[in-house]
Amino acid sequence: MGFVAKAWSGLGAVQRGIVRIIGLILMIVVVFWLVGSLFSSDTVRVGQSGALSLQLDGRIVEERTIVSPGGALQAALFGGGAGEEVLLDDLVEGLRLAARDDSVSTLVLHLSDFTGGMPSSLHTLAAEMRAFREAGKTIIAHADMYGDASWFVAAHADEVYLHPQGVAIVEGYSSFRTYFRGLLDRLGVTVNIFRVGEFKSAIEPYERADMSEADYEARAYLFGDLWSAYTREAEAARGLRAGTLQRVADNADTLVLEAGGNISRIALNEGLVDQLIGRTAFNALLDERFGTVEDGGRPDTTDFFEWFNANREAPRTGRRDTIAVINAVGTILDGEADGGTVGGDIHARLIRQARLDPNVKAIVLRIDSGGGGVFASELIREELAQAREDGLTVIASMGGVAASGGYWIATPAHEIWAHPTTITGSIGIFGLFPTFEGALEQVGVTSDGYASTRLGGAISLERGIDEFAATILQANINAGYEQFLSVVGTARGMSRDEVDAVAQGRVWTGSQALERGLVDRLGTFDEAVLRAAELAGLEEGRYQLKVFSEERSQLDAILALLGMEPSGSAGLLGDGVLARLLGDVAREAQAVDLMNDPTGRYAICLECPALAVR
Structure with a gap:
């Protein structure tokens, strides 16, 4: 035991030494960067060639x-x-x-x-x-x-x-998408799907071949x-x-x-x-x-x-009237999430900060999101609706994609702007619950027990979802879809049936959405900002843009400074056919793994990222 204790202590000393060396190297790099910044010229001129x-x-x-x-x-x-x-x-x-x-x-x-x-x-x-x-x-x-x-x-x-x-x-x-129905059947995995919308195809890979x-x-x-x-x-x-x-x-x-x-x-x-x-x-x-x-x-x-x-031009300062810009980019998730994802808590907080700032006269929500959890989307929508109720001008500017939950959060705006090729719509709701009773049965594993109510244990990874629970879940999804229709109908001045006719989970381009009353105008982000200023009564050149964003930690800033943020790579498997196939499967699995809505309801266009031009 004495030898083991000494070995363990020695290992700890080595570990602490390595950590100190890394810390020292990091400090040296930062110091060199700071010194270089102080003594280097910020001017970069174009050469004689132009x-x-x-x-x-x-x-x-x-x-x-x-x-x-x-x-x-x-x-x-x-x-x-x-x-x-x-x-x-x-x-x-x-x-x-x-x-x-x-x-x-x-x-x-x-x-x-x-x-x-x-x-x-x-x-x-x-x-x-x-x-x-x-x-x-x-x-x-x-x-x-x-x-x-x-x-x-x-x-x-x-x-x-x-x-x-x-x-x-x-x-x-x-x-083209990867379909898992055959594999799931072989493994004995039951994918319980609850949805509304004929065209809500996000979950098709788990129910079809x-x-x-x-x-x-x-x-x-x-x-x-x-x-x-x-x-x-x-x-x-x-x-x-x-x-x-x-x-x-x-x-x-x-x-x-x-x-x-x-x-x-x-x-x-x-x-x-x-x-x-x-x-x-x-x-x-x-x-x-x-x-x-x-x-x-x-x-x-x-x-x-x-x-x-x-x-580049320095941000304008010294002007009190402000248009707040809030970027909603990535999958909408419950809780704290940012930098490539949209966190319900973070983005609701950013909107609240903007609307409580006395200098802010308008908010432009820039959306590039295929949606995500219904709960997180609603948190963001509520804050944006309150900003409008408080008298602020609210404009939604759609980027590459603003579909499903991404459209949900745009609805409180006075006007919704899109590019003609923006991907939007996908108004629909679904729930997805994989259970493993079939797989466990194949290897001789069973589950049994006692519950004091019918609801207790009605939803189980080991036993599946019984008809009693399935009825509850589908009703919840139906209610979520009706809520989505109501949110859109109220915002767009459309009846329930008028919204339903262009909903059902169907995806539209910005031009097609304009024809169907889902957006107000086609234009760029800059044009949306000018419109926000016009509606807020701000004179040209007498207001400033201010991006409201969550501050990154000092460690994140240092890593970014050193170029150490994770980036793409070929991976251990290289970049051959097998690696690409496994990568496709991994991305589909990751999309499901991102689903963290506490109510189990999702307004998300999983197929939208595939519409990028490569």
Whole structure:
């Protein structure tokens, strides 16, 4: 025992030593960063060439994701994770600043590692690229390979380059899900589903082995509108004949044979790109056009984000009248959650802080959420409704997606604004309770006992859900759906049946939602802010925007400073076919794991994230 005690004590000393060393290293890094900040110049000027280089890596988001330890573990095992993220606001602000800056003449876009974003984000970026070019400036785009999202962005450039071994054929919108019904049957797992809404397809993977006719019909109508917006915008920007993208995708087999098997040649022949050029040749082209830096190692271009962060406009201060901006981004969860999720408690608290601030005259709720728990959604809606009752102007601005619970929290607004390609609607409720009586029976495990009432033990993981409890649960779901219809009907001035006709869990684009009275106007976030100022009676230039957000801990801030926030990775299994398959399964499981509503009712569009363009 003495030896064990000494060994254990020695192990503890080693552990404490390691912790102290890590702490010392962390302190040294922070000190060096602070000293560097004090003695370095914040000015970043554009080189003589006038060229900015934008390495667009990762996906466009409205708010950065803070990954939980569990999410980081899943990413390590199966790959994926948050990955690289680019804030839409930074791109919009940066391009506007560059358009006004006479020293900027050219933007060089590197798109090989761009992984996309929601349709509305891509269209917003495209609009800013058009404005940049209309200011008399040039955009050059290059990628080894183009996906649908990266080519859409590149289509708005003056010059588009593709690697000779690359691909640039637009596939269009598609959505396929992993269905678990067969596996669950084999394992003896009973998935008890309670729902309202013919088109509420979120739980179909747990009750079916294929897509339902209703889901197919809804997706065909939704994707038709999104595909029309994509092709109309991109073909016009590229100067292509209407229908070119559809024709190329539908006849790719014939076209590749005509091109002698060279897929990149199709993109060149059809006008999707201007020139096929390798990396070395492209860098030489940039060297020739812009010159090289003193060491001769790279073209004389200035990093877009370094330049923007050093030259961005400081927030306006000294003005008392304020428009509060509150971002609701991610799945809506009960309790304290933020940074890629929407916490019912946190976001209700933020709205309350804004409405109790005497300087705040209006609130703009920026939504990019497919919904989540009904209880958390209602907490947020209640606070927003109270803000309106207190006399504040309330505007809801929808980003990439504002569906189900994301639509629920928008309802108290004086006006709801959406982008034409926003994903919204999905007005429906469901409950999902997996039980394991069949699986346990297969291995000889049973459960029995006593309850003083019929309700006691009526819902059990080991015994399942009996008819008595199922009746209660379905009635609760029905009541939740009627509440959803009532919330929408009261807010939109529609009867119960009018709401039900556009509800049933069906998903719409912003344009389709406008036609059905679910949103008031189509426009950008900036236009929604201007409208909030107008309704609040605020004079242009005499108010400030203030983002209300939960402060991050000092540890979180230090980790972010050091670039140590969890990000995407290939995982232990690499990034092959098996890893991608397991990753899909893991993401479906994680979506279910996020369901923490205390009442077991969910207004969530689980399929909405799949509508992002990649």
